[in-house]
Amino acid sequence: MSLKGKYVGVAFTGSFCTYEKVFAQLKKLTEEGAIVQTIFSNSAQTIDSRFGSPKAFLQQAEEITGRKPILTISEAEPIGPQSLLDILVLFPCTGNTIAKLANGITDTPVLMAAKAHLRNNKPLLISVSTNDALGMNMKNIGMLLNAKHIYFIPFGQDNPQKKPNSMIADTELLIPSIESALSGRQYQPVLC
Numbered sequence: 352m353s354l355k356g357k358y359v360g361v362a363f364t365g366s367f368c369t370y371e372k373v374f375a376q377l378k379k380l381t382e383e384g385a386i387v388q389t390i391f392s393n394s395a396q397t398i399d400s401r402f403g404s405p406k407a408f409l410q411q412a413e414e415i416t417g418r419k420p421i422l423t424i425s426e427a428e429p430i431g432p433q434s435l436l437d438i439l440v441l442f443p444c445t446g447n448t449i450a451k452l453a454n455g456i457t458d459t460p461v462l463m464a465a466k467a468h469l470r471n472n473k474p475l476l477i478s479v480s481t482n483d484a485l486g487m488n489m490k491n492i493g494m495l496l497n498a499k500h501i502y503f504i505p506f507g508q509d510n511p512q513k514k515p516n517s518m519i520a521d522t523e524l525l526i527p528s529i530e531s532a533l534s535g536r537q538y539q540p541v542l543c
Contacts, residue, residue: 352530355384359529360436360468362461365394366443366480367402372522373442377415379526390421392461427460431467438533439468439475446481446488453491472500474532479506484518502532507543
């Protein structure tokens with residue numbers, strides 16, 4: 352399947368340690384011909400971290416996609432009624448965002464984008480990046496694995512010795528995971 356001309360939303364949450372890989376994949380998406388709209392959570396657009404500044408991340412997203420990122424709940428809401436996207440990817444998706452999504456909480460631009468997008472029965476793809484995937488958040492991941500129109504980029508433990516509950520998606524599988532989700536299938540195997 353070609354992604355040329357597909358409208359792909361890429362929603363950033365606060366897992367800053369993954370951003371270098373995420374931006375590399377964002378560039379690949381645009382090279383594939385996808386029309387990419389980024390959305391940034393409140394944390395992603397305001398927190399300075401050792402991995403970079405939000406100002407630099409927002410600028411990089413705009414340079415790669417040629418579009419201004421969505422930064423507010425009110426900017427994200429039209430994604431649903433106007434059916435603006437073919438697929439939305441939460442990339443990366445923190446445990447906090449996973450928990451809120453699983454429990455119907457819509458208090459950030461990313462969560463509003465997800466809620467608005469899902470109302471159209473279109474695919475939502477999650478790129479897990481959380482230190483508590485095998486802890487408190489496992490129940491939320493399980494709920495989302497069983498939900499209609501929600502798919503996952505394959506994920507696994509990233510450092511079992513030092514962070515035994517931590518899991519992260521294989522960002523290199525973004526494009527094949529998008530292609531599968533657009534066809535209504537979960538890319539396999541889910542766990543890597």
